[in-house]
Amino acid sequence: MEQNQDSKFEAAFLPITSIGSGMGVLVLPDVFCYTNQIVNLAVVGTKDDFVLVDTGMPKSADEITEMITEHFDGEARPSAIVLTHGHFDHVGSLVELLEKWRVPVYAHEMELPYLTGKKDYPPGDPGVDSGLVAKMSPMFPNHGINVGEQVERLPQDGSIPHMPGWKWIHTPGHTPGHISLFREHDRALIAGDAFVTVKQESLYKVLTQTQEISGPPRYYTTDWNAAFESVKTLEALKPEFAVTGHGIPMNGEELRENLSYLVANFNEIAKPKNSRYTH
Ligand SMILES: [Zn+2]
Numbered sequence: 001m002e003q004n005q006d007s008k009f010e011a012a013f014l015p016i017t018s019i020g021s022g023m024g025v026l027v028l029p030d031v032f033c034y035t036n037q038i039v040n041l042a043v044v045g046t047k048d049d050f051v052l053v054d055t056g057m058p059k060s061a062d063e064i065t066e067m068i069t070e071h072f073d074g075e076a077r078p079s080a081i082v083l084t085h086g087h088f089d090h091v092g093s094l095v096e097l098l099e100k101w102r103v104p105v106y107a108h109e110m111e112l113p114y115l116t117g118k119k120d121y122p123p124g125d126p127g128v129d130s131g132l133v134a135k136m137s138p139m140f141p142n143h144g145i146n147v148g149e150q151v152e153r154l155p156q157d158g159s160i161p162h163m164p165g166w167k168w169i170h171t172p173g174h175t176p177g178h179i180s181l182f183r184e185h186d187r188a189l190i191a192g193d194a195f196v197t198v199k200q201e202s203l204y205k206v207l208t209q210t211q212e213i214s215g216p217p218r219y220y221t222t223d224w225n226a227a228f229e230s231v232k233t234l235e236a237l238k239p240e241f242a243v244t245g246h247g248i249p250m251n252g253e254e255l256r257e258n259l260s261y262l263v264a265n266f267n268e269i270a271k272p273k274n275s276r277y278t279h
């Protein structure tokens, strides 16, 4: 690692912990969803060959490695890391984890500029919602990180290394290179922030993890037309299980009903009335 990005994240440790924080949910025998403060990450696979999807908040590398040890009942390291997108709460511990594990990192090619120090995300937009998390969002780090050569673009054919049976789907809107992951045979979906199951703008709802289908976190989403198309794409897959970037996993009829409801009422539920990024 030529440059330690950690100092950039010094101010990023938010004094927020949701009630679900530190909790894991075994969604399927090989899909484990873990809540790190306010964000979820997923462990997919077996002890011998698994992938870590997203890397949580800054300064959580020890917590994440302990979680993996506990989950597999013994020390284990992933074969690869896959990123749904590069926001600070999804790549927070990436640099630290890569110091422990020399493993490949995969992301969509349109997300690479934000992971290789070439581009920054636009700052969080506090005007999108009266919720406290939205109001705090300009304080969140928006600068891209730099993991240099260690990040590679995902294979063009939609496959995901070390995740047999899974495909990545480009679901832009929240960020340009946002992806979701889907496994056809059991209709398992890892949606990232394309939609979430908690109203992420509200501090109360984040803290209590009140389950409520929601569009992508508003304060960061820059392209609402693309975000809507992405939600429609995911709804059409009729997922049976969904792990989202924020909130408790949802499944079955509840998931499908909530997703169709979100599609039918996207403007009212998801899209902010005032956004500097509404277009
Ligand atoms: Zn995000």
Ligand SMILES: [Zn+2]
Binding pocket: 039, 087, 089, 090, 193, 217, 245, 246
């Ligand atoms: Zn997020």
